[in-house]
Amino acid sequence: MTFLAAATPVVYIVHENNDWMPPLLAGFEAEGVPYREWMLDAGSIDLTQAPPEGVFWSRLSASSHTRGHAHAKEYARSVLRWLEAHGRRVINGTHVVELEVSKVAQYVQLGAAGFDVPATIAVFGVDDLGARARELALPFITKHNQGGKGLGVRRFDSYTDFDAYVAGADFEVPIDGVTLLQEYVLSAEPFITRAEFVGGRFVYAVRVDTSAGSFELCPADACVVEPAPGLAPAVCAVPGAGASLFTRRDEIEAGHPLIVKIEAFLAEHGIEVAGVEFIETADGRFVTYDVNTNTNYNPDVEAGLSEAGGARSVARFLGGELAARYSAD
Structure with missing residues (x-):
């Protein structure tokens, strides 16, 4: 064009x-x-x-x-x-x-800013995948460095299954050749939180139901994430079709310590429009794992707002x- x-x-x-x-x-x-x-x-x-x-x-x-x-x-x-x-x-x-195009860059910068991020090993190519995976406790997950859409995200409960996956035809080759091996962060309850920011300032937070087990959490579309070998696919419902997986979290407000910290991070890195995702764990951690700089807004959440939502705020x-x-x- x-x-x-x-x-x-x-x-x-x-x-x-x-x-x-x-x-x-x-x-x-x-x-x-x-x-x-x-x-x-x-x-x-x-x-x-x-x-x-x-x-x-x-x-x-x-x-x-x-x-x-x-x-x-x-x-x-x-x-x-x-x-x-x-x-x-x-x-x-x-x-x-x-x-946006490197989760390695995100984790490095988030870690340097003092955020709790998932323990992650970046593997270039495939030769070291088996050995480096054994440095992580079971279960662990994989994901692509250039991610989004749940690319390359699978959970593994045994190293043998992981070895078979890497050696098999189902192995997803990352577009940049970088596979991330990452600790599996268990949330206290089956949801993650996505906080939306416009102009570098907090707009609202969304609770995203993960009880179906899906790793693709984009609020804009449906998703099917391929499972580890032997496991059934985790399917994410289409927002608006029946009960929505996305609801407003009103208890997360602008003065929340994590929100204040995220705003400072966004300002430092010149990020003006973003959705930032985090998990609250059973042992009280707030684990920040994704900075999405081309954020989308869930229509169910937006329709339920009395004030301007994300799209109009942008x-x-x-x-x-x-x-x-x-x-x-």
């Missing part, structure tokens, strides 16, 4: 997945914020020319390669560097992209940035 600039400054939404866009675009329409989509599937930019005026919101996803967009990450890096070099206002820019935030930069024009 050839990119066409708007005649006047607008918010440009840089993304690669049309399926996630309708609720976000509805938020822009409701708030009256002018926008244009910039699809990272194909096209070109003239590096001798300046970019259009406007505010640019990157929604690059680590799972883009699973939707036939194998080069979207490199397209995003090129586009965002071009924008930033010309001083354009970019939300979730190049530094944030590098965190539109207000970006509309405010647009007005602040171009009001004099």
